[in-house]
Amino acid sequence: MKIQLTSQGDIQVLELSGELDYHSSPDLREKLTELTMKQTPKILVNLGGVDYMDSSGIATFVEAFQKAKRYQGRLILAALTATVRGVFEIAKLDSIFEITPTVAEAVKCLGAKT
Amino acid sequence: MEKRFELIASSEVLAPFRREFRQILNRAGWEKKTAEKILLAVDEALTNIIRHAYQGRPGKMTVSISASDDKIEIVLEDQGKKFDPTQVPSPELPRHRPGGLGIHFIRTIMDQMIYDDQNPAWNRLRLIKHKTKI
Numbered sequence: 001m002k003i004q005l006t007s008q009g010d011i012q013v014l015e016l017s018g019e020l021d022y023h024s025s026p027d028l029r030e031k032l033t034e035l036t037m038k039q040t041p042k043i044l045v046n047l048g049g050v051d052y053m054d055s056s057g058i059a060t061f062v063e064a065f066q067k068a069k070r071y072q073g074r075l076i077l078a079a080l081t082a083t084v085r086g087v088f089e090i091a092k093l094d095s096i097f098e099i100t101p102t103v104a105e106a107v108k109c110l111g112a113k114t
Numbered sequence: 115m116e117k118r119f120e121l122i123a124s125s126e127v128l129a130p131f132r133r134e135f136r137q138i139l140n141r142a143g144w145e146k147k148t149a150e151k152i153l154l155a156v157d158e159a160l161t162n163i164i165r166h167a168y169q170g171r172p173g174k175m176t177v178s179i180s181a182s183d184d185k186i187e188i189v190l191e192d193q194g195k196k197f198d199p200t201q202v203p204s205p206e207l208p209r210h211r212p213g214g215l216g217i218h219f220i221r222t223i224m225d226q227m228i229y230d231d232q233n234p235a236w237n238r239l240r241l242i243k244h245k246t247k248i
Binding site: 021023052054055056059060062066082086087090091092093095 | 132208
């Protein structure tokens, strides 16, 4: 799994690609923990390149989402592939997370400030 | 079609196993959406063996796959700590805390999840999915 961190105005964007499972989720957890420790107010996770995700991936996002909520931060998941979307649906978490079909919509939702 | 995998209980083996298992599911005629779900269920069962049965210690796990025209049966075996996933209660969803979803995924995706408690030394879990029931 590849993880790339960039910024778009005041939004921290994590772009993921590959497979997110029990082996790779600790790397993602580390990146997300870095961001939530700094109380990053706007986090966007681009999942467009993730073609597989298991419950470890879901758990990683739930943890980061709860941490961000504690300091009134926002975490948006964008561009989910059908497979990944299906995993959120089985977990009934698709209505809990903020999920947008595209990265552009996520940026709009978060209201990027330069 | 029958295939048996002997795997080391380590997270590194999961991705290569999935690649091979995906090909088996494709060859057995499963449509992509269901194939990906079966893949997820078996991956969760293997992750449970690594995490709970062996608890990070080295060990062996085997996956025996038997695919016919109308169903697929997957038998997972390990010699780790005894663990019967069928006894784990279903979680209340959506879960607001991380974790606890793996067995829910297996139960939701597969038609049958059967734990064989006859062998004192082995955990043996059978997962069955029928093609007609989606």
